[in-house]
Amino acid sequence: MSEQLNNVFESPLSGKVYEGAISIQDYTNKQRWGFRGKDAAAALRAEGWKLPKAPNQIITVPGDTLIMALSQREFWFLDPSTDAPIPSDVDQAISEGMYPLFCQSSHAWLVVSGDQKSEMMAKLCGVDLSPDAFSVGDVAQTQMALINCIVARHELDGSDVFTILVDQSYAQYALEALLDARAEFCRSS
Amino acid sequence: MKIMNCPLNGPRNISEFVYGGQVKAMPDVNSVSDEAWANYVFYEQNDIGIVLEWWLHSPSSYWFIAERHNASDEIIRTYPADELFKERIDFTASEADA
Numbered sequence: 051m052s053e054q055l056n057n058v059f060e061s062p063l064s065g066k067v068y069e070g071a072i073s074i075q076d077y078t079n080k081q082r083w084g085f086r087g088k089d090a091a092a093a094l095r096a097e098g099w100k101l102p103k104a105p106n107q108i109i110t111v112p113g114d115t116l117i118m119a120l121s122q123r124e125f126w127f128l129d130p131s132t133d134a135p136i137p138s139d140v141d142q143a144i145s146e147g148m149y150p151l152f153c154q155s156s157h158a159w160l161v162v163s164g165d166q167k168s169e170m171m172a173k174l175c176g177v178d179l180s181p182d183a184f185s186v187g188d189v190a191q192t193q194m195a196l197i198n199c200i201v202a203r204h205e206l207d208g209s210d211v212f213t214i215l216v217d218q219s220y221a222q223y224a225l226e227a228l229l230d231a232r233a234e235f236c237r238s239s
Numbered sequence: 240m241k242i243m244n245c246p247l248n249g250p251r252n253i254s255e256f257v258y259g260g261q262v263k264a265m266p267d268v269n270s271v272s273d274e275a276w277a278n279y280v281f282y283e284q285n286d287i288g289i290v291l292e293w294w295l296h297s298p299s300s301y302w303f304i305a306e307r308h309n310a311s312d313e314i315i316r317t318y319p320a321d322e323l324f325k326e327r328i329d330f331t332a333s334e335a336d337a
Contacts, residue, residue: 105247120299121247176240176252191248191299193255198298 062221063158070236072164074228077213078221081134082153084126089147094125101125106189108202108213116204116213118189126153128213130161130206157200158221160228163211166235171212173231175201179212186210195227241312245296246303246319259293262304262323268330289315 061078068074085094091101102109102119109117116128134154144150162170168180175194178184179201189202200215216224241253261283266275284290287310294305294317304323306315 121301191296192251193298196254198255200298 061158062218063160063225066225068229068232070164070232072162072167072170072232072235074225074232075161075163076225077130077159077161078218079133080159081129081132082127082157082159084124084151084153085148086124086151087145087148088123089145090123090125093145093148102187106191107187108189108204109187110204116202118200118202120189120191120200124151126151128159153215156218157215158218158224160214160216160225161206161211162214162228163206163209164235167212170228170231170235171201174227175199177201179203181210194224197224199224243294243305243314244317245299245301246317247301248296248299251296255297257295257297259295259302262291262293265328293320 061076063076063078065076065079067076094101099117100109100111101117105119105121107119111117114129114131116130118126118128120126164170168184171179171194175190175192177190177192179190184190184203186203186205189200191198191200193199194201194214194216197216197220200213202213202215204211204213214224214228242250243253243256244250245256263279263283266279268276271279288308289306290309292305292307293302295302302320303317304320305317307313308315
C-alpha cells in the first residue's frame with residue numbers, strides 16, 4: 051500500500067473480486083457523490099431526483115443510481131455502473147443550504163453478495179442484518195469489526211446484496227476482516 | 240454489551256457512542272463576565288441524579304441529548320437536540336476581538 055497511485059480515483063483494493071458462496075467485490079472505483087445541508091432535500095427534488103422517504107433508507111432510481119438518505123439533510127448517490135471520477139460540476143454545487151460531500155475520496159465501497167451474507171456479517175457487526183430485520187432498502191450506520199461503516203441492503207443486477215462503505219484508510223483492513231469472516235462459508239470454493 | 244438508543248439510528252452498542260459533556264445553558268457571549276464564561280466552559284455539576292448530556296453516534300456523526308442517571312447509569316431517554324435548541328446561535332466578534 052506504500053506505492054503511489056497514478057490515478058487518485060484508483061482503488062487501493064484494485065477493484066478485486068472474490069467469487070464464492072459469498073462474493074466480495076471492490077466497487078471503490080465506481081462513482082459516488084453526496085450532499086448535505088438544510089436545503090439539500092428540497093434542492094435535489096427540484097432537480098428531479100426522487101429521494102428516500104426517511105433517513106437510513108436506500109432506493110434505486112432509473113439509470114440504476116442508488117440514492118441513500120443518511121439523515122433528513124444528507125444524501126449519497128452511488129452509481130455502480132459508471133467508473134469514477136464524477137462529473138466536476140457535482141463537487142461544485144455549493145449553495146448556502148447545501149454543500150457537497152466528497153464520498154468518492156472519503157469512503158471505500160465493497161459489495162457483498164450470497165445467501166449467507168447476513169450470517170457472515172453477524173460475526174462482524176452488532177446490528178441484526180438478517181432479511182427479517184433488515185430488508186431491501188434498509189441502511190444501517192454502525193460498526194463492523196470495530197470500525198465505522200455504512201451497510202445498505204439493495205438489489206444489484208437482480209441480486210440481493212450488501213453495500214458496505216468504510217473510511218478509505220480502513221479499506222484494506224475492512225476487506226481482510228470480511229475475507230476472514232467469509233472463509234468458513236467458502237471452504238469448498 | 241450495554242445498548243443505547245440513538246434517535247436517528249435506533250438501538251446500538253454503547254461502543255458506537257462518544258460522550259460529549261453536560262448540556263448547559265450558554266450565557267450571553269456579549270455580556271458574560273470572564274468568570275462566568277470560565278464556569279460555563281470548564282466546570283460541570285457533579286451531583287447524583289439525572290443529568291442531561293450530549294452524546295455522539297460516531298458512525299453517523301449524529302449529536303443528540305440523553306437523560307442519564309449518573310449513579311445507576313440508567314439511560315432514561317434520548318432525543319434529537321432540536322427538542323431543546325430551536326434556533327441557530329451565530330457568534331459575532333466584537334471590535335475589541337477583531
